[in-house]
Every structure is written in C-alpha cells, then in structure tokens.
Amino acid sequence: MQTHNFSNVSSPLTVQVISKYQELSRQSAKLSNIREAVKAWNRATPGDAQNYISQLVAKEWMATGGRGLLLAGSVHGTKVNFFRMINTPGPKYDKYLEMLTPVIVAVMTRDNERVAREFGLVTGKTHGQRIADSIKESSDVHQAAALGAPVPVLCKEISESIVAKIHLVGIESFSMIMAQVTMMLGAA
Known part of the structure; x- marks a missing residue:
C-alpha cells in the first residue's frame, strides 16, 4: 500500500488588485479618462484622424471664445499642440486639458457618441x-x-x-x- 501526503491549501490568494487609477487624484483620474477617450476616438476615426480631431476641437474652442493653448494656426501645429496635451501628462498640460475638457466632450459627442458613452463622458438616452x-x-x-x-x-x-x-x-x-x-x- 502506498501513502500519499495531502496538504489542503484552501486559503485564498493574497494578490492585491491594483486599479490603474489608484495612485491618481480624482482630477488626474478624470484627465486620464479624457486622454484614453481621445486615444480611442483617434483609433475609431478613419483616415488622417489626428488632423481631423484636432481641427474639430480647435474650431469648437475658438467658437466658444477660447483663447491661447496654441490651437490657432497651421493644421500641423494645431495637431502637434493638441496631441502633446493628450500624450504628455504633467501640471502644465493637465491645466490645458482641464480647460479643453468641455470642448472635447462636446465635439466627441457629436462626432463619435459611442466612444464618448464608452468612457462615461455622455450620459442619458441615445x-x-x-x-x-x-x-x-x-x-x-x-x-x-x-x-x-x-x-x-x-x-x-x-x-x-x-x-x-x-x-x-x-x-x-x-x-x-x-x-x-x-x-x-x-x-x-
């Protein structure tokens, strides 16, 4: 007859689940959500998406009386400045992105409501x-x-x-x- 040793290891694993926003303040988490939404919008838009998106945001920014942020000028300059705000977190660009958030949400809702809803930027009925x-x-x-x-x-x-x-x-x-x-x- 053979003897088998059996140890009952039924204790739960103590792996800690870490949210990607755990270390961020509420405002930083909101800005991270906006950044992720714009990146998803960029992926969902066919063609030259970065030029298209940056021009939509810049036109809306100017139409609402927005000044500064270097969004007026050449198409290339507008694209570079807008996506620098999106791709570079930091105090300076966070402040700019905070100012642009209502404009981004408004434009994204009109252009691609599905992405805006996916990231919780739009609520209510479709x-x-x-x-x-x-x-x-x-x-x-x-x-x-x-x-x-x-x-x-x-x-x-x-x-x-x-x-x-x-x-x-x-x-x-x-x-x-x-x-x-x-x-x-x-x-x-």
Missing part, C-alpha cells in the same frame, strides 16, 4: 432610445383612445407623448414647436 420612447408614448395614446379611456387618462397619455417628442428634438426647440402648434390651431 437618439435611438428617444425615438423608441416617442413611438411607445404615441402607441399608448392610440391604445387609450381605442379602449375608450376617460378624458383625464387620455390627456395624461397625450401629454407624455408630447414630452417624449420634445425630448426627441431637444428641449431648446420647445418654443418653436409651440409657436407652430399655435399657428396650426389658429388656422383650424
């Missing part, structure tokens, strides 16, 4: 989700009317449908929509 909400609310109105719902229930469903449609085009369009509805009701 355009497709807003369309689906609008369709659902419209069908709720039709269903309530077909089933002979009381007027208060029907009014509630209609108002929810209107709100869903306003969210579809943006709340800033509300006054224009109401002006057109008022004109249509006046003509009827």
